[in-house]
Amino acid sequence: MQHLDFITFLLQLPQQCKEFVSEDVLQFQLPRRHHDCPYCGGSHTSVDKYRTQILRGVPDVRITFIYKNRRYRCTECGRTFSEDRPFLKKYQRMPESVVEDMVSAHGDLLTDSYIARHHGISPCTVSRHFLRAMRRQDANTLDIPDTPQGGEEAAPSAFPTVLSMDEFRGNVGAKFQVAIHDLKERTCLDIIENRTTHLHEAISSIPEASRMQVETFSIDLSNQFRSIVAQYFPNATIAADKFHAMRLASDAMDTVRKNVQEKMKNQNEKLSFKKSRKLLLSRFQHLDEKAKTRLEKLLAVDAQLRTAYELKEEYHSLFDAANHNDFLEKVRVFSCHAEQSGIRSFRSVARTTQEWKMEIWHGIATGYNNGFTEGCNNTIKVLKRIAYGFRNFENFRYRILYLLNNQERRQRRSKPKNQTSAKK
Numbered sequence: 001m002q003h004l005d006f007i008t009f010l011l012q013l014p015q016q017c018k019e020f021v022s023e024d025v026l027q028f029q030l031p032r033r034h035h036d037c038p039y040c041g042g043s044h045t046s047v048d049k050y051r052t053q054i055l056r057g058v059p060d061v062r063i064t065f066i067y068k069n070r071r072y073r074c075t076e077c078g079r080t081f082s083e084d085r086p087f088l089k090k091y092q093r094m095p096e097s098v099v100e101d102m103v104s105a106h107g108d109l110l111t112d113s114y115i116a117r118h119h120g121i122s123p124c125t126v127s128r129h130f131l132r133a134m135r136r137q138d139a140n141t142l143d144i145p146d147t148p149q150g151g152e153e154a155a156p157s158a159f160p161t162v163l164s165m166d167e168f169r170g171n172v173g174a175k176f177q178v179a180i181h182d183l184k185e186r187t188c189l190d191i192i193e194n195r196t197t198h199l200h201e202a203i204s205s206i207p208e209a210s211r212m213q214v215e216t217f218s219i220d221l222s223n224q225f226r227s228i229v230a231q232y233f234p235n236a237t238i239a240a241d242k243f244h245a246m247r248l249a250s251d252a253m254d255t256v257r258k259n260v261q262e263k264m265k266n267q268n269e270k271l272s273f274k275k276s277r278k279l280l281l282s283r284f285q286h287l288d289e290k291a292k293t294r295l296e297k298l299l300a301v302d303a304q305l306r307t308a309y310e311l312k313e314e315y316h317s318l319f320d321a322a323n324h325n326d327f328l329e330k331v332r333v334f335s336c337h338a339e340q341s342g343i344r345s346f347r348s349v350a351r352t353t354q355e356w357k358m359e360i361w362h363g364i365a366t367g368y369n370n371g372f373t374e375g376c377n378n379t380i381k382v383l384k385r386i387a388y389g390f391r392n393f394e395n396f397r398y399r400i401l402y403l404l405n406n407q408e409r410r411q412r413r414s415k416p417k418n419q420t421s422a423k424k
């Protein structure tokens, strides 16, 4: 629930409730209202005393706010209690709207210390409030049953139907952490602490009925991810990420370039070769005439380099396949060429492609890939850099989820691509 901004709340109070006790200290109280006793329900209550509280964290003002908290005493049971105050939670010294602003500041790439300075409080207080808000949100989400319970009439829960899974280099605990994304809504579903030890546990804790709803799962060419998806998401089509697949041939091409480069004696020649990396990796169809001439000169240096280049081009054309049969035929021909070439790096590309041809085709056909996921990984990288590392995984996880799923931030990012152009 969004609370009324504290300053607006203050401005709306009757004039006689506010008083500047010095130039930069504003003291205020709420209008007096009748309160029933919260303990015995008695209606005979009277003002007992006032307790002054200095409010913290209000940004952008040089004023100290003192709240004269009115306490009542019940004449029936004798107990005392505080008045209702919509702007401030029990035991808090920071207005609720200020806490909300502070939490929502985590939706941008800001450091805790920046947020702390803005509010004139300590970074520890900032992260404590953020954690508390996130835990509360989690607890609220858990109140809604994830799986339809009991009767067949129960509505299916809205679990995403298109997921992706990717690892990234974490800096709390495990070396590799895993992000699971909803590719349709373009949101982050979860961050898993450890690829090696926590992945099975985390995935299997998703209710079965939800897992059964997943139709497409995009992954990179990882055997571990493939077997997990096959095990836990039996209805999902596995789509291998196009960019990872294409990189196989680029990497093989680069290996050949390095080998040729190594054999060179002339230092200048070597250097110009090193600079040609990008030229060799670009697709031929994207080169202008000048680049094509440079390329021709380069390929004339070494026969194997030329073969490798042709294989790379052939491989990348797999992704232009018009239909499944066309794709399979192209893979078959490419594999023959790769084997015949005797180039080790390309033979290995051919073998991986054979192992993954079904998934690679699904990636092409559905149009789903890890582009969004890679973008998220970059955001996480920036977050890690500005936050100087997280010491605590829970904090790190919440921070990533909050940042990636921030509505405003997401609206600034590109809209999802139309998936209707999918190939049959």
Ligand SMILES: [Zn+2]
Residues within 6 Å of the ligand: 037, 038, 039, 040, 041, 042, 074, 075, 076, 077, 078, 079
């Ligand atoms: Zn009472």
